[in-house]
Amino acid sequence: MSExxxxxxxxxxxxxxxxxxxxxxxxxxxxxxxxxxxxLDFLDLVLSEELAVRDDRRFRQGLR
Structure with missing residues (x-):
């Protein structure tokens, strides 16, 4: 990937x-x-990771 x-x-x-x-x-x-x-596999990876980060962030905020 180019800069x-x-x-x-x-x-x-x-x-x-x-x-x-x-x-x-x-x-x-x-x-x-x-x-x-x-x-398509790359897009699936990126979107899945982004969703996991958001879900984790939401879970952590819910614990507070």
């Missing part, structure tokens, strides 16, 4: 309210490359 593309994804993720994606896009792309994932 320009990574920066564009980070900016878009921030605007969409996807902070975990913005912070970890390089890790996601590395994992996708290693696993030779297709586009």
């Amino acid at each position: 320009l593309t990574g920066n564009r994804i980070r900016t878009t993720a921030d605007k969409l309210g996807l902070p975990h994606l913005a912070e970890t896009i390089n890790e996601f792309t590395r994992r996708a490359d290693e696993a030779k994932m297709g586009y």
Whole structure:
């Protein structure tokens, strides 16, 4: 992934309210490359991780 593309994804993720994606896009792309994932599998990974982070955050706030 080029640096320009990574920066564009980070900016878009921030605007969409996807902070975990913005912070970890390089890790996601590395994992996708290693696993030779297709586009749909990569998208599934990213969205599942973002949802898990949100659910965890909501759970922790509920405990407070």
